Amino acid sequence: MKPQPFKRVNYLWDDETADQLDAVERLRYRSNILGSDQRITNTGGGNTSSKIKMTDPLTGEEVDVLWVKGSGGDLRTSTKTNFASLYMDKFLSLENVYNKAEVKGVKTEIEDSMVDMYRHTTFNLNPAASSIDTPLHGLIPFRHVDHMHPISAIAIAASKDQERLTQEVFEGEVGWVPWQRPGFDLGLVMCNALRANPNLKGLVMGQHGLINWADDDKACYELTLSLIEKAAKYIEKHDKGEETFGGQKYQSLNEDERNELLIQLLPKLRGMVSQKNRFIGTVHVTESVLQFINSMDAPRLAEIGTSCPDHFLRTKIKPLYVDWNPQKDSVESLLEKLEAGLVKYRSDYASYYEACKYPNSPAMRDPNPTVILIPGLGLIAWGKNKSESRVTAEFYSLAIEVMRSSEAVSEYQGLPRQEAFDIEYWLLEEAKLKRMPPEKEFARNIVVVIGAGSGIGKATAHRVAAEGAHVVCADLSMEAARETADELLKIYGMGIGVAGTGISGCGSAIALAVDITKRESIKAMFDDVVLAYGGVDNVIITAGVFVPPDKQGYIPDDKWDLTYAVNVTGPYLVADEAKKVWQAQGLRTSLVITTSANAAVAKQGSFAYDTSKAAANHLIRELAIELSPLVRVNGLAPATVVEGSSMFPRDRVISSLTKYNIPFDESESTEVLRNKLAVFYAQRTLTKSPITLADQAEMAYLLSSNKFSKTTGQIISVDGGLHEAFLR
Numbered sequence: 149m150k151p152q153p154f155k156r157v158n159y160l161w162d163d164e165t166a167d168q169l170d171a172v173e174r175l176r177y178r179s180n181i182l183g184s185d186q187r188i189t190n191t192g193g194g195n196t197s198s199k200i201k202m203t204d205p206l207t208g209e210e211v212d213v214l215w216v217k218g219s220g221g222d223l224r225t226s227t228k229t230n231f232a233s234l235y236m237d238k239f240l241s242l243e244n245v246y247n248k249a250e251v252k253g254v255k256t257e258i259e260d261s262m263v264d265m266y267r268h269t270t271f272n273l274n275p276a277a278s279s280i281d282t283p284l285h286g287l288i289p290f291r292h293v294d295h296m297h298p299i300s301a302i303a304i305a306a307s308k309d310q311e312r313l314t315q316e317v318f319e320g321e322v323g324w325v326p327w328q329r330p331g332f333d334l335g336l337v338m339c340n341a342l343r344a345n346p347n348l349k350g351l352v353m354g355q356h357g358l359i360n361w362a363d364d365d366k367a368c369y370e371l372t373l374s375l376i377e378k379a380a381k382y383i384e385k386h387d388k389g390e391e392t393f394g395g396q397k398y399q400s401l402n403e404d405e406r407n408e409l410l411i412q413l414l415p416k417l418r419g420m421v422s423q424k425n426r427f428i429g430t431v432h433v434t435e436s437v438l439q440f441i442n443s444m445d446a447p448r449l450a451e452i453g454t455s456c457p458d459h460f461l462r463t464k465i466k467p468l469y470v471d472w473n474p475q476k477d478s479v480e481s482l483l484e485k486l487e488a489g490l491v492k493y494r495s496d497y498a499s500y501y502e503a504c505k506y507p508n509s510p511a512m513r514d515p516n517p518t519v520i521l522i523p524g525l526g527l528i529a530w531g532k533n534k535s536e537s538r539v540t541a542e543f544y545s546l547a548i549e550v551m552r553s554s555e556a557v558s559e560y561q562g563l564p565r566q567e568a569f570d571i572e573y574w575l576l577e578e579a580k581l582k583r584m585p586p587e588k589e590f591a592r593n594i595v596v597v598i599g600a601g602s603g604i605g606k607a608t609a610h611r612v613a614a615e616g617a618h619v620v621c622a623d624l625s626m627e628a629a630r631e632t633a634d635e636l637l638k639i640y641g642m643g644i645g646v647a648g649t650g651i652s653g654c655g656s657a658i659a660l661a662v663d664i665t666k667r668e669s670i671k672a673m674f675d676d677v678v679l680a681y682g683g684v685d686n687v688i689i690t691a692g693v694f695v696p697p698d699k700q701g702y703i704p705d706d707k708w709d710l711t712y713a714v715n716v717t718g719p720y721l722v723a724d725e726a727k728k729v730w731q732a733q734g735l736r737t738s739l740v741i742t743t744s745a746n747a748a749v750a751k752q753g754s755f756a757y758d759t760s761k762a763a764a765n766h767l768i769r770e771l772a773i774e775l776s777p778l779v780r781v782n783g784l785a786p787a788t789v790v791e792g793s794s795m796f797p798r799d800r801v802i803s804s805l806t807k808y809n810i811p812f813d814e815s816e817s818t819e820v821l822r823n824k825l826a827v828f829y830a831q832r833t834l835t836k837s838p839i840t841l842a843d844q845a846e847m848a849y850l851l852s853s854n855k856f857s858k859t860t861g862q863i864i865s866v867d868g869g870l871h872e873a874f875l876r
């Protein structure tokens with residue numbers, strides 16, 4: 149890599165890498181390295197294109213193909229599949245279609261209908277959907293185009309005197325177009341600007357971002373970087389230092405104070421914003437975020453909201469800023485202020501909707517804020533899942549940088565309210581939302597599985613994750629917990645969004661160690677869950693212990709105590725600690741405790757275990773009363789799941805096989821031996837089939853879910869049908 153003049157963006161172009169790639173892969177490469185720097189563009193924001201000569205599969209002739217980043221996806225992580233491909237000649241012919249319309253221009257019917265027309269121009273059956281930004285690339289007569297959302301360029305684009313600033317910063321190299329919702333007309337507007345001034349290398353797009361072009365891809369990349377560098381350098385020169393945002397009004401809490409407050413606050417806050425839809429939280433605390441939130445100007449600037457439409461769609465028209473003195477005011481006063489702030493926020497949102505709506509506008513969406521700013525504490529973002537709440541936190545923190553920069557060189561201004569509405573309630577956007585598959589049973593839920601490191605717990609963690617849950621894999625063994633969480637992350641991915649402080653930067657699954665015989669350990673686990681996701685929904689306890697008696701049938705006192713500590717006191721302590729979070733949240737949820745068919749069958753040889761499980765059965769009934777109406781409490785009573793069970797270690801399996809005279813060979817694997825025992829046990833049941841981990845996980849999931857919303861205080865056996873274990 150050659151030494152380069154960039155200090156405010158990362159220069160990552162490597163000829164050796166690029167030169168090995170074909171033209172489409174070079175575009176993918178350019179996109180990935182542009183997307184990897186938050187100062188260049190935000191997660192999911194911006195798009196890139198190349199016009200590439202390719203062989204037409206229909207005629208065998210060489211044609212010009214527009215490869216352009218399609219709808220959805222993210223530049224940093226894009227692969228070739230994220231790019232749409234369009235025949236250039238067919239795409240350009242769409243201008244005639246557009247021009248034939250009687251009424252045309254921004255936000256007209258013809259403009260919206262152009263998005264569907266792009267499909268007619270698809271090259272080589274590429275299924276990637278074209279985005280609304282396609283004409284910005286297709287109509288510009290250069291081979292390569294980058295459209296980015298760089299902090300420094302948006303700062304200029306969101307300033308009161310943006311046109312003058314554009315001229316001053318770029319000295320005529322880059323032109324300016326006023327804010328206009330992206331679409332076919334904006335492409336034409338840009339073309340006209342270029343026609344009027346053929347020397348332009350790019351345009352600042354009012355309230356939005358930057359677009360620039362070149363006939364060589366590396367040159368286009370370097371131009372993008374140099375324009376951003378230039379703008380950032382200009383802003384840096386005007387930095388206000390300590391006077392940024394009008395100076396500091398409040399001081400930050402230290403990390404311990406902050407976490408202590410967050411642990412108290414987050415479940416209450418989650419309950420407050422989740423009355424309509426449940427949300428998952430992300431806490432984002434950086435020096436820059438704190439400098440903004442603690443500042444004199446924060447209330448004024450927060451009210452203006454974000455500018456770039458990409459930022460705005462996630463952060464809503466504005467955040468909720470709470471004027472609270474972290475050094476002087478109490479937690480109670482913070483909660484009161486949040487409560488009052490939310491009432492005001494929702495009513496402001498409803499007024500905004502009423503003032504801006506059209507007869508055919510979609511119905512008003514959830515009026516709760518997605519970003520909450522608390523002095524001394526930080527930024528709390530809410531989203532329908534962890535990935536989205538991380539993106540929301542990222543976008544507002546980028547908006548803070550935009551405001552800092554804009555206020556350094558001019559005065560920051562937001563998107564006009566009507567324009568914001570026309571993006572938020574755009575019928576195309578609504579159609580996109582309607583096309584999304586319905587949310588899964590455990591979407592927006594945080595499910596804690598205790599015992600997730602093995603057996604029924606691991607199977608349950610996988611089962612609820614498949615239903616869209618955020619899964620806390622808790623286990624006595626951190627290593628086992630981590631293994632399950634890693635398996636889940638491998639299947640479901642980390643999602644997008646670059647934000648979240650400490651444990652709050654997690655994905656949709658985390659591993660935590662917990663010893664359910666110790667209250668402090670349980671409390672520490674729930675504290676971590678709250679910091680990671682903002683609250684707790686369902687808790688499923690599969691952890692249990694079976695201590696076999698010695699050869700004389702004797703169970704030592706300490707083993708008796710351990711059995712009760714894990715199987716009875718453990719679930720009680722978990723319920724008692726979870727109760728604090730549940731009550732703070734005030735959201736309906738459920739607790740499932742795993743007991744055993746043994747609880748109902750008196751027999752020899754498992755004295756401590758059987759009586760402890762009988763006690764757990766009654767604990768379920770008492771908890772169902774105690775925790776009503778907020779939490780349903782039910783029991784899952786498995787019997788003899790031998791498959792993959794840590795309760796059936798090899799020596800126990802062998803001793804059982806010997807006891808029942810089942811032939812086996814010492815050389816056989818534990819799982820094969822377990823299966824022999826399972827088949828034997830199955831013969832003693834009414835359904836005659838081995839009971840699997842999946843059978844148990846299914847019931848743990850069902851009891852937790854709303855499918856059993858009217859059932860509480862019950863114990864459901866999954867034992868294949870053991871008549872002696874029938875509950876009476």
Ligand SMILES: [Zn+2]
Pocket residue numbers: 194295296297356357458
């Ligand atoms: Zn854009």
